[in-house]
Amino acid sequence: MVHNSSMARWRAPLLSGRSVGGRVLTDADVPDALRVCAQVPVDSVLAATRVATAAEVGLRRAGGVLWGFERDGELIAVCWSGANLVPVVPPGAEEAIGAFARLARSASRRSSSIVGERSAVLGLWEQLSSHWPAPREIRADQPSLVIDSEPLATPDPAVRRTHANEYDEVLPACIAMFTEEVGYSPASGPSGPYEVRVRHLIEQGRSFASFDGNPPHVLFKAEIGALACGVAQVQGVWVRPDRRGEGLAVAGMAAVAQHVRRTMAPTVSLYVNDYNAPALAAYRRVGFRQVGSYATVLF
Numbered sequence: 001m002v003h004n005s006s007m008a009r010w011r012a013p014l015l016s017g018r019s020v021g022g023r024v025l026t027d028a029d030v031p032d033a034l035r036v037c038a039q040v041p042v043d044s045v046l047a048a049t050r051v052a053t054a055a056e057v058g059l060r061r062a063g064g065v066l067w068g069f070e071r072d073g074e075l076i077a078v079c080w081s082g083a084n085l086v087p088v089v090p091p092g093a094e095e096a097i098g099a100f101a102r103l104a105r106s107a108s109r110r111s112s113s114i115v116g117e118r119s120a121v122l123g124l125w126e127q128l129s130s131h132w133p134a135p136r137e138i139r140a141d142q143p144s145l146v147i148d149s150e151p152l153a154t155p156d157p158a159v160r161r162t163h164a165n166e167y168d169e170v171l172p173a174c175i176a177m178f179t180e181e182v183g184y185s186p187a188s189g190p191s192g193p194y195e196v197r198v199r200h201l202i203e204q205g206r207s208f209a210s211f212d213g214n215p216p217h218v219l220f221k222a223e224i225g226a227l228a229c230g231v232a233q234v235q236g237v238w239v240r241p242d243r244r245g246e247g248l249a250v251a252g253m254a255a256v257a258q259h260v261r262r263t264m265a266p267t268v269s270l271y272v273n274d275y276n277a278p279a280l281a282a283y284r285r286v287g288f289r290q291v292g293s294y295a296t297v298l299f
Contacts, residue, residue: 022099048228069096
């Protein structure tokens with residue numbers, strides 16, 4: 001089902017009369033690209049995470065291509081093109097959307113989604129929709145929430161970082177969450193990309209969970225899927241179905257926010273579908289507040 005009612009209400013921003021153009025960036029441009037991302041750290045964290053990786057290992061090894069848009073010789077917007085297409089278009093740089101659309105049209109679609117700040121994503125998709133295949137779903141309004149203070153709710157003391165030897169318990173919960181959220185299973189074998197990502201998040205100390213039972217099973221879990229520019233974005237929040245409605249997400253997210261703010265980044269962010277009223281209510285009870293909106297076009 002395509003949730004696109006918000007798309008119908010969205011209108012492309014009016015652009016100035018300036019000519020537009022863009023280019024593929026190189027390793028020499030990465031520091032400037034990070035400065036662009038730092039202007040809008042919550043909006044850009046998905047792309048900024050990849051750009052920060054490129055700063056360490058180079059763009060070739062970072063797993064994607066970085067596009068840029070310049071005005072008067074200054075880089076003012078960027079777009080990460082990899083498994084996801086993630087535009088970063090700070091206020092006043094909206095003309096970059098046309099340049100990124102042209103770059104995207106010049107190559108075959110390789111991304112499984114377009115995701116990021118709402119106006120940039122929907123503007124980009126408006127210019128790609130007649131050239132790229134129809135999406136499976138458009139999630140046109142996903143409130144972007146942050147917490148940058150102590151949580152309002154009492155943290156669950158059972159929520160902690162997971163350990164490498166708990167991978168076999170964590171992976172099924174991750175797959176269940178992804179399947180429920182996206183509509184298909186990401187599993188592709190022990191060395192598949194999703195499995196490797198889950199393992200890496202555990203190894204990096206970015207996987208949190210609580211367990212119950214003997215043998216133990218995941219009760220609540222969440223990951224820090226993106227981390228850059230002083231922002232840690234929570235992804236993959238999940239509560240085991242038989243225990244939903246007990247407030248576990250509130251206490252669990254309070255614990256995650258507290259852990260992350262003390263050890264990773266001062267600002268914790270996430271985005272959630274506008275129609276997911278229970279999740280929005282839970283996050284607000286934790287102390288998250290809305291600062292903008294994301295959108296996602298899923299292929």
